[in-house]
Amino acid sequence: MIEFSGKIVVVSGAAGNLGKAVVKAFLNSEAVVCGLDHREGRLKAIIDPTELQGTLHCFDNVDVADRDVMQSLAEKLNTAVGIPDVLVNTIGDFTAGERVHELTMATWDRMIGKNVLTFLNLMHAFIPRMIEKGGGKVVSVGSGASLKGGAKNGAYAAAKGALLRLTESMAAELSSENIQANCVLPGVIDTPEMRTMQPKADFSNWVTPEQIADVILFLSSSASDAVSGKAISLLNPT
Numbered sequence: 001m002i003e004f005s006g007k008i009v010v011v012s013g014a015a016g017n018l019g020k021a022v023v024k025a026f027l028n029s030e031a032v033v034c035g036l037d038h039r040e041g042r043l044k045a046i047i048d049p050t051e052l053q054g055t056l057h058c059f060d061n062v063d064v065a066d067r068d069v070m071q072s073l074a075e076k077l078n079t080a081v082g083i084p085d086v087l088v089n090t091i092g093d094f095t096a097g098e099r100v101h102e103l104t105m106a107t108w109d110r111m112i113g114k115n116v117l118t119f120l121n122l123m124h125a126f127i128p129r130m131i132e133k134g135g136g137k138v139v140s141v142g143s144g145a146s147l148k149g150g151a152k153n154g155a156y157a158a159a160k161g162a163l164l165r166l167t168e169s170m171a172a173e174l175s176s177e178n179i180q181a182n183c184v185l186p187g188v189i190d191t192p193e194m195r196t197m198q199p200k201a202d203f204s205n206w207v208t209p210e211q212i213a214d215v216i217l218f219l220s221s222s223a224s225d226a227v228s229g230k231a232i233s234l235l236n237p238t
Contacts, residue, residue, distance in 0.1 A: 002221045004031035004054070009220065010077070010084045011035050012064050012122055013091035015042040017191040018141060021209035022088055025217050027052035034077055034084070036062045057081055064091055064118040067125075074125035083133045084126055086220045089140040091118040092160075100154040107155050115159035119166065127170075127179070135178030137220045140167050141212070142183045144233060164231055171229030180228035182219045186212055187235040207234045 009026045013019040014035030023043070026033045030053045035043045040060045047056060059077065063069045077084075093114035095107055119140055130136040145153060146160035163183065170181040188194060190206035212234055218224055219232070 002029055002217050002223065004029045004086075004217075004221070006030075006032065007085045008032045008034065008082050009086040009088065010122075010126060011088045011090060012062075012118065013037070013089075014058075015039065015046060016090060017193070018189060018209045018212060019090040020046055021213040022090060022216055023047060023056070024052065025210070025213040026086075026220075027054035027056060029217060030054045031086075032081065033057065034059060034081055036064065036073070038062055038064070064121055065113055067121045070121045070125040074129070078129055083129045084136065085130075085133070086137045086139070087122060087126055087130070088216055088220065089119050089122055089138075091115075092141060092143070094143075094156055096153045096156055098155070099152055103155055111155040111159040112162070115156075116162050116166070119163055123170065127174070130179060131174070131177045137224070138167070138170065138179065138181040139216050139219045140181075140183045141216075142167075142185045142231065144185050144187050144235065146183075146185060146231070147233075167231075168229045175228060180219075180224065182224070182227060182230045182232065184212060184215055184219070185231050185233045187233075 004026060009031045011019055011022050014023050015037040023033050023035050032055045034057045036059050037043045043058045062073055095111060098107055140163060142163050143160040145157040146164040149157045167181050167183040186207045188206045190203055190208045215232060
């Protein structure tokens, strides 16, 4: 097991299907986890930190899409807990069904807002102090769609593509600051919502939140110090 004893980890979207798996994995590795969620009390309701090894700090009612809110949160978190060693961005959203020439601004704004703006605001809030601390890790959750566009999937693919390019750019920009940035690209994630949407699918070919969390832990550890600017595809074999 990879250990993160004393390491401070910020997880955005911490109460989502993937976020909670990531939070639990870090807690089991003795990390100090700061979970960000937009709903009051949701994270505390689904995770009992007394059953795990690390320390959990819940930050509720956090609108990661609001840069001012994130800046204030970062100041509060840095003072109350400490400067993060790891930033994990799990926030994202999916919408499909419109052809490119039919895309509405509502769809476009939602895809960019949820998949790109939230990432930018998280980085803007925490990276400067991480640089001062002397280094750290950044891991974002992208999608296989970032590698190639598809019919009626343009807005989502473009947004995830932007997230991947931003991650690669950060890796190049911050290499001299001892900060490594990487992106994991899951295929279909095995969640209750996806099973409801595709009840006839072969679930054994989907990647689980726990499998994704394991890769995120590796990319957040000292074992991955030589890995930066990479897109790690996570697709179960058929």
